[in-house]
Amino acid sequence: MPNQYKTRLMAGCFAVALLLLAPVPSLATKLLISGNSLGDSNPNLMNAITGLGLTADFVIPANFATTNLNGYDAVWLDGFSLYGSGNWSANLVTFMNGGGKLLVQNPGFGSEGMSSYPLGAQLSANFTYPPGQETIVIVDTTSPVGANHPVNQGLSGSGLSGWNASAYGIFTNIGGFTGLTTTGTAGEWITIVSPVGAGYVVYTQQGISQYLGGSSNPGAGSEAALFLKNVVTLSSNPVPEPSSISLFLLGLAFTGLMTMVKTSKQVSLNHKA
Numbered sequence: 554m555p556n557q558y559k560t561r562l563m564a565g566c567f568a569v570a571l572l573l574l575a576p577v578p579s580l581a582t583k584l585l586i587s588g589n590s591l592g593d594s595n596p597n598l599m600n601a602i603t604g605l606g607l608t609a610d611f612v613i614p615a616n617f618a619t620t621n622l623n624g625y626d627a628v629w630l631d632g633f634s635l636y637g638s639g640n641w642s643a644n645l646v647t648f649m650n651g652g653g654k655l656l657v658q659n660p661g662f663g664s665e666g667m668s669s670y671p672l673g674a675q676l677s678a679n680f681t682y683p684p685g686q687e688t689i690v691i692v693d694t695t696s697p698v699g700a701n702h703p704v705n706q707g708l709s710g711s712g713l714s715g716w717n718a719s720a721y722g723i724f725t726n727i728g729g730f731t732g733l734t735t736t737g738t739a740g741e742w743i744t745i746v747s748p749v750g751a752g753y754v755v756y757t758q759q760g761i762s763q764y765l766g767g768s769s770n771p772g773a774g775s776e777a778a779l780f781l782k783n784v785v786t787l788s789s790n791p792v793p794e795p796s797s798i799s800l801f802l803l804g805l806a807f808t809g810l811m812t813m814v815k816t817s818k819q820v821s822l823n824h825k826a
Contacts, residue, residue, distance in 0.1 A: 581608045597772075625648075650749060656761075672728070672729075687719050706783055730746060
C-alpha cells in the first residue's frame with residue numbers, strides 16, 4: 554500500500570509540474586491601426602487582417618496622439634498622414650520599450666517629416682512614385698540579416714515584387730537600423746528594422762495596405778499579408794521562460810514530494826517493524 558500511495562503522489566506532482574511550466578496559450582495579436590490608406594471600410598483589407606487571425610482597432614490620424622496604446626501588441630501607421638502635435642512619437646517609444654511592435658509604411662512622405670518618427674532623425678528617404686519600385690530583393694539571403702531574419706521568414710523577393718507599385722520610395726540612409734530588403738541596388742533600402750527596448754520598429758517603403766486593399770485582393774495568403782504578420786508578431790524573447798511564480802510553486806511541489814516520500818518510507822519501516 555505505501556508503494557502505491559507513493560506512486561500516485563509522484564505522478565500527481567509530476568502532472569502539476571508540467572502544467573506550471575507549460576506556456577500559456579497566447580491570445581490573438583491586437584493591432585491599433587491609423588493612417589489615410591488604412592480604414593476599416595475597405596473589405597479587402599479587413600478580410601486580409603481577419604484572415605491572419607489578427608484583431609484590429611482603427612483610429613483616424615487626428616486622434617492618434619490622444620489614443621491610449623495600452624492593451625495593444627502592435628501599431629501600424631501609414632506615413633502619408635498627419636498625426637498631429639503632442640507626444641505621439643514619445644508614446645510610441647514607451648510602447649516599444651515595453652515590448653510593442655511598430656510598423657510604419659512610407660514614413661516621411663506625408664505631412665510628418667522623417668524626424669517625427671521614433672529614431673527617424675537618422676534616416677533619409679527619397680520619394681520615387683511614379684513609377685515607384687517594382688523589384689524587391691531580400692538582403693544577403695545566406696545570413697541572419699536577410700532571409701533568416703524573423704521579418705523575412707517565408708518571404709521571397711518575387712513575392713514582395715510586382716505590386717504596382719511595390720514600393721513608393723527608398724531609404725538612402727538607414728543609420729543604425731538593419732536593412733532587410735533593397736531594390737537590388739546597394740544603398741537603396743526598402744525595409745529596415747531596429748530593436749527598441751523589448752520591442753521593435755520596422756519601417757518600409759512598401760505599400761502594404763494599398764496592395765492588400767486593392768482590387769486585386771491578394772488576401773491573407775499573400776506575402777504582403779505574411780510580411781504584416783511577421784512584423785506584428787515579432788518577439789524579443791521567442792522561447793517562453795517559466796515565470797518566477799511557476800518556479801516557486803514547482804519548488805514547493807518538489808519539497809512536498811520529498812517530505813511525503815520520506816514519510817512514506819518511515820511508515821513502511823514502522824509497518825515492517
